[in-house]
Amino acid sequence: MVFLIYSSPSTFLLLLGLSSFAYVVSIKITDRRLVLISSLTIPIMVLLYFKYIGLASEILSKIIPWLNIEPQITLPKPALPLGISFYTFKLIHYLVERFKGSTVQGNYIQFLLYIFFFPILPSGPIERWPNFIKQTIESKGFQWKYLSEGLERIITGLFKKLVLADILAMYSDKINTTGLSSKVYWIIVYAYAFRIYFDFSGYSDIAIGSARIFGYKIIENFNNPYLKRNISEFWKNWHISLTSWFRDYVFIPLGGSRGSFSRTILNTFIVMGLIGLWHGGAVNFVIWGMYHGAGLILLRIYSRLICPKIPQVYQNSRFSYLVSNLVTFHFVVIGWVFFTTDISQSIYILQKLFIWG
Structure with a gap:
């Protein structure tokens, strides 16, 4: 959360406002379908704006000249907030489960901890609220075994990302090159397949390990x-x-x-x-x-x-x-x-x- 505040205070305030709105709505959302739809629309629109405005601009740039429309429309290109996709998906999950009455609400601080839990905010995994709140309520504070278990997982992830994935990147980075032989392209696509696996699963190991240091067991991703x-x-x-x-x-x-x-x-x-x-x-x-x-x-x-x-x-x-x-x-x-x-x-x-x- 501190990193979000430092990198973009305005974006943090926006996400905090969305989170606060979602929490207040969740108090009275049970079995109210219209309230659910309305509350889901806002974070989805925010996600679409930040993540897909570039795609919309690209499409418009190709359509407008064909239609001979003047003046040309220029869409803004906002900076993508850290973890906006994972943030939005957790928010949707929480609201839907509250609508179905399948989970407890938790207090406001617990909810914010879940939404902005930094180990899994940038790139997941997308943890579920019931598992998170259960561990939050039952937390026994820091334990040395959490540190050892977490560091072991983090080291595994770093090895995957910084050693295995980076070695494979020397080959897979040539995937946008032309004029190579069939044999070389097969080597490149094989390298990319394992690179993306080691890179992403390595990140998940780091995220899961970091969460474990704080006493949380996060859902496995691979x-x-x-x-x-x-x-x-x-x-x-x-x-x-x-x-x-x-x-x-x-x-x-x-x-x-x-x-x-x-x-x-x-x-x-x-x-x-x-x-x-x-x-x-x-x-x-x-x-x-x-x-x-x-x-x-x-x-x-x-x-x-x-x-x-x-x-x-x-x-x-x-x-x-x-x-x-x-x-x-x-x-x-x-x-x-x-x-x-x-x-x-x-x-x-x-x-x-x-x-x-």
Whole structure:
């Protein structure tokens, strides 16, 4: 919180005001749908303004000349507040759970501690309020075991980020280079796949370890995602706190997979498109999300139409696991090309990987 005040006092006051408003609303929000919708609209609009005004400006700059509109519209480019996405998602989670009456409110200081808890504010994990408030209430103060456990996790995270990820960056940073051979591009995309894993999971280790020093056990964010046998299992074990958040507050409210198959397809693409957009305000992130959405739909089709015809003995064999894991891993690896490069470079790399050898 001190860092937020120092870096941007006006932004901190805005977020503090939003938090205070949300807390006051949460007192009377139970079973009041209109109040919930109104209270959610404000933080979502703030998130859209700070994070996606650049994307809106880019779109307008391409549309306005085509429409011959004068004068040209120039949108502001505000500095992105630290952890605004994670802050907003925690706020939404808290308000929704209070609306459902599924959790206690806590006092104002406890609520602010949860919203601005610095170890997980910049980049998650997105901790849930019930787990956080339970530990806050039951806190026994500082213990030396918290320090040792926390430092061990922090050291693991630093090794992943500063050693493994940085070594792989020497290769993966060439992903926007042209004129390389197919073999080199495969090395680059493999390097990027492991780099982003070690970098992000390393950060999560540091955040979880830092929280542990203060006595908190924060939700785990990664569980060997590259060792899973299908894309659904991958997403249940990659950025776990984000995936579960979208499942609980977007996918299920949309109807999840309870309706028709066509409705399930639509819900899946909406959620994965939003997950892509959440990672950044650019078209390539949306493409990446939709790519994974297509993978999830293909898996659902495979599970319904093909999998029942395959003998159970084969499905449970080590060979089947190995093949499934390799297919899933390479599906994810190829997806990272869309994630980290623009459309033209993505197409170029995919051509080099699969067409031109």
